[in-house]
Amino acid sequence: MWSIGELAERAGVTVKTVRFYSDRGLLPEGSRSAGGHRRYGPEALDRLRLIRSLRSLDLPVPEVSRVLDREEALGEALEEVVAGRLRELGSRMAALRWREAALRLLQDCTPEERPDRLRLIGSMTTPPSTDTLARFWRRWLPPRIPAPVLRSFLDRAVPEPPADPAPGQVLAFARLHAFVSGPCPRTTTTAHWQPAVHRPDEGYRPAVLYEGLGEAYDLASAQLRDRRAPREGEALDCFVAAYARSGGTRDTPAFRRRLSGQLAADPRIDHYWDLTAEIVSPPSGPREPTPGSAHDWLRAALDAHLARTAA
Structure with missing residues (x-):
């Protein structure tokens, strides 16, 4: 079992990050030490790496939680979230393209x-x-x-x-x-x-x-x-x-x-x-x-x- 600092070091993140995901239920702790400190098993490292991968796609924490809650059907849950995220990004990119073209329209006129x-x-x-x-x-x-x-x-x-x-x-x-x-x-x-x-x-x-x-x-x-x-x-x-x-x-x-x-x-x-x-x-x-x-x-x-x- 690893301490929160050891898990953070192995994952390449800060202790604050591990504590943040733990407090929100995304990263369950394995046990507590005699002094009440959190302890994590090796499976927590894999889960933490998955969380980081999902967050690198700019998925909000609630969406990450929804994917992790369906661990038995992770592929299906991930597919749904990715499809929804792509739709959202498509709408945002279309809006940005229209704003860029509108700005050019104003820039190029008298x-x-x-x-x-x-x-x-x-x-x-x-x-x-x-x-x-x-x-x-x-x-x-x-x-x-x-x-x-x-x-x-x-x-x-x-x-x-x-x-x-x-x-x-x-x-x-x-x-x-x-x-x-x-x-x-x-x-x-x-x-x-x-x-x-x-x-x-x-x-x-x-x-x-x-x-x-x-x-x-x-x-x-x-x-x-x-x-x-x-x-x-x-x-x-x-x-x-x-x-x-x-x-x-x-x-x-x-x-x-x-x-x-x-x-x-x-x-x-x-x-x-x-x-x-x-x-x-x-x-x-x-x-x-x-x-x-x-x-x-x-x-x-x-x-x-x-x-x-x-x-």
């Missing part, structure tokens, strides 16, 4: 730009939450859309914050956050701030529409990535069919003409899609398609089709 950028950055968390974006779409979209359809659209429309953002992406996300946090303004061309298909008196079935639009946007996004000009084909047919089915009608030349006029009169949120493209695209690469750019491509394809058939 003195005149700095107050506005500081205000924008200060209005959101780091890394930012997408809750305000999701709330924006729940206000914009028609009510009572089935949850699976809503989730599918939000997956396309709400950009995820990049794990390692460039300063420009931080600025774009801050501007997007400010944009969706404000009131939805009425446009100068219509008394409504939502498209006609969102208004119940127009007789559309929004769930049918958005389920079809998701497929049309995916098809158009493939065309955009290939840098193809707007054209007739499967993507356009799917786009028109979504509007036709949602309104309980058929895809006819007359319907396509009416649809073109309706889409031209609908309010737009181009600023949202422009900022979204900045967020999801590589800083030095081509712009990634968004539902907004896919919608514009499909509208242009519809107009080109109508012009050709009219000619």
